[in-house]
Amino acid sequence: MNRFDLITPEGTRDALFTECTLRREVEARLRHLFVARGYSEIITPTLEFYDVFNRDARPFPQEKMYKLTDNKGRLLVLRPDNTVPIARVCATRLRDAALPLRLYYNQSIHISSPSLKGRDDEVTQSGIELIGSDSRMADLEVIAAAVDVLASCDTEYRLELGNAAFFRELTDQLTVSKQLKESIRDYVEDKNFPALGDLLDTLPASPITEALRMLPRLFGGEEVFDKAATLCPGERFAATLDSLKSLWQTVTQIAGKERVTVDLSMVHRTDYYTGMILRGYLSGYGEEILSGGRYDKLISEFGYDVPATGFAVNVDALVKVLSKQNAADPAARPVSDVLIWAAAGLEANAIAAAETLRAKGLVTEHSLCETLAEAQAYARAQGIQNVFPITDAETEDNA
């Protein structure tokens, strides 16, 4: 029989020492950033009913959720997303709360990844949700917070803006099956040019199919707006383009032109976004560090029709990037400042002396060795600079 008592499940791991310190620092930095903007913390349970995520519009893929049952046989999942539970809370306990609501969270999500891909199944996310406004200022507030998050980690960050409406407005004008639309969505999201081209070739050529063909190529800087304007597939598309351009211009005033790009083909498969979409990248990490956007219809799926916008930061990814930046061994242990050794019978004095030293801001450690010589050898081995022996009751006063 195999026993799995010495290892952690695939996709999970233990975090030690410096890595924990770094993670807590990142979390504290984000928390500070969010609190200073008037956001309040919310903690939702790790376990949720399966039904919360199995929504009609775009259900969360069931094979990606960790599932278990409660004692009544009902299906539970380990939360695979943070925004959906918060939408549930807004539609229930916070239904009568004054709007707008500014909420932040710092908790893990669990996603079952394909095996042997080197991915984490448990990811800590920190993020904000601004609920109750569909204004441009709400989007800008959220984007500005995202800019601060990214800039606090690396000056070479990249913020990318998009809008879920581009894809929707184009495909709304196509009379094809829902299934075919989903295929087009997948190909656009993956920038799968060969497959998208082949699929569109099977449809009657029109300005819409040509626009869809171009859509995944429309990413980059300001020039994208000019290219997109020539596509001209309808007034609503043009209006969305104008609003994204004005949003982009304002954000470049906050962050600088070279930091902000656009991608009109961002569609966020399996997601709930209805308007503005944002993503943040840092060089040295192969996936987005930050992602979010406007989700005006999600909370209404729980029976409370209220617009919302927000983003989540992948804290684990941020820790990985930051620990690459400072070359310290992520598993290094912190060293105490003082080792206190007490002769037999003087333990109470040692504990009192330690208290005094800690009050001065030193990190203390009690020696567990029998003799002073052993304690001194231990201190040398560990790199502890000071040994403080307590050999008679008087010593503690000198501390």
Next chain:
Amino acid sequence: MSRPLRIALTKGRLEKDTLGLLESLGYDCEMVRNKGRRLILPIPNGNMEVVLAKAADVITYVEHGVCDLGVVGKDTIMEMQGKFYELLDLGFGRCKFALAVKKGTDFYNGFSVKTIATKYPNVARAFFESKGMDIDVVKIEGSVELAPLLELSDGIVDIVETGTTLKENGLEVYEDVCKISARLIANTVSMKLRQTEIEMLTTNIERYFAEHSHN
């Protein structure tokens, strides 16, 4: 940002075809051709470097962003899946996935659950799933053609180029699954952070294809 654009090539025929393409675009692949035992090889006049890897590893490297671009067959992409951008059909490495059976067999006849031997279990499963058919999949590492001959399976799903191997073993293509060719893939973040360099390369390739398509 100073790191050269890193491109992972599938070792073997795709590697040779890709180097041929890069050389006709004017890239100096001399050091890649005389690689010796080195694993990361520079293209000095392109600010690029080449990593040679097995097909499935190309996808893994690109997905994790340790390589910005990759050249890999559609067969591997279909089997592995993953999150990356698929930028170009490079046109070489052409072949197809097909369902092959012993000559003269009527595969879909009867009510029994069919057994399929294959090196590509995900491709086989997806193909029959799209038909709403339950099948048993047996993964074979070596010559898949052997499985129906030994009556381990009712058919095979495999890559077919000329069909000679099938013919010599008394098998025939029963149904095509899909066409395959080499693809240029890109890491999603690299595509955004190194857009200019990557687009320069893809535009060059597309222009080259456009100029030579009449040949």
